[in-house]
Amino acid sequence: MEEYKLMKGNEAIAEAAILAGTDGYFGYPITPQSEVMEYLTMEKPEERTGMVVLQAESEVASINMLYGAAGSGKKVMTSSSSPGISLMQEGISYLAGAELPCLIVNVARGGPGLGTIQPGQADYFQATKGGGHGDYHLIVLAPASVQEMADFVSMAYDLAFKYRNPVMILSDGAIGQMMEKVKFKKQQERMKTQPGWATVGKTPDREPNIITSLDLDPARHERFNIKLQKKYEKIQKEEVLFEEIACDDIDYAFVAYGTSARICQKSIELAREEGIKVGLFRPISLWPFPYKEVGKIADRLKGILSVELSAGQMVEDVRLAVNGKIKVEHYGRMGGMIPTPEEIVLALKKQIIGG
């Protein structure tokens, strides 16, 4: 048991970042994710691994520092919460356009605008459909426990470098602020060499590496876009992640991620006491969304309740996946309010079973 630590989700991300061999962190404080940088500063990673931790003057500065550092082939990350992530959108689009690997953590809170510091999941559209301009996608991972906050960091870097694509960990204030026990992987060394495409100084034996998201030649730029889309297709084919909980022999399912997925697990316990056979389908990769898998589980169900801390965003993808085969409804709370497990059972009865 010695190897377990008790930590907040935010602290776990920070520790995992040091252990994953991150070269640089650039960020700006915002509740409910400030513990990420707070922990990094206290841990002195510059002494542990040589990792750079820098508080920028704003979120716009952080994301552009990330662009520069990622361009040099380094393993780099930033973290923020909803309003801060909105400020970063231009930079995120540039990172996607320049095909730069990096990790962006959003410990989301309720919106719109400055909203609230309490948890929210209303950034789903922004994260999965492209919050910035242009045809691009982030790979989006949604942890539902402190352990996953830690585990997804190195997973995110692997995906980012495999596809030269920014990866987002989309969490929320509840997972960020709660403590659970967590076990960490061993310290990974920081990368000694940079990938071939990185701008690390041209040597006489090769052409210059150019990193840009600008191309004024429409034909060439279309070819680039087609290449990007092919990459996204490959990611959709190969990188779908999900978990089914208590899904044997069920009539109904909740579809939920992050904090909502945790609350739904309690709702399942309560519903089963009343003899309602309900399970949980939990998308872990929000993009690529597990369309095929949700479609498949729908074949043996009578109805699905999509539960989110939003007005209903992911439910659109669930409906696309189910394609009209069975009833799909949304239940959610907004503005930082969190549904009770009982409330979700009631919604299942009203909107799906009785409806």
Add this chain to the structure above:
Amino acid sequence: MTEELIIAGFGGQGVLSMGKILCYSGVMQDQEVSWMPSYGPEMRGGTANVTVILSDNRISSPILNAFDSAIILNQQSMDKFEQTVKPGGVLIFDGNGITREPERKDINIYRADAAAEASKMESAKTFNMIMLGAYLKVKPLVKVENVLKGLEKSLPARYHHLLGLNEKALQRGFEIVQEIHIL
């Protein structure tokens, strides 16, 4: 075993750290734990509460609105959380500042005047450990030795000379808890 507990009081009373120590104790004996604070501008003087879950199984929701036990440290928390204790559950309160005693007849109610006791000890900061002792007397879910181990983990090394005092405080809590209404 699954214990779903709310600890609620004023900011600065050690509500969050009491929960953390309890969670660490659970980790020491290989239990699953979760600690979900109310967060926000509540550092000192405002209300603070934390939901703590200890379980032998995977923990479902870290956020709850019905609890097996409640540790209540001020009147506002009594007003807010008395009704959230599940029938048959446990409510333990510190009498200091309580103007309306709990009225439920379907739960077990205990009183531990930890604030009064703490003022008699070397340090008033032992308050939360006295309260934790009282709770563990009623609900012996974690062993005292594991609480002390947990405390050692959660306290910075510069406070380790206070471990003995904390042990005494836990012991005091064991002694002062009184039954008010038992089913």
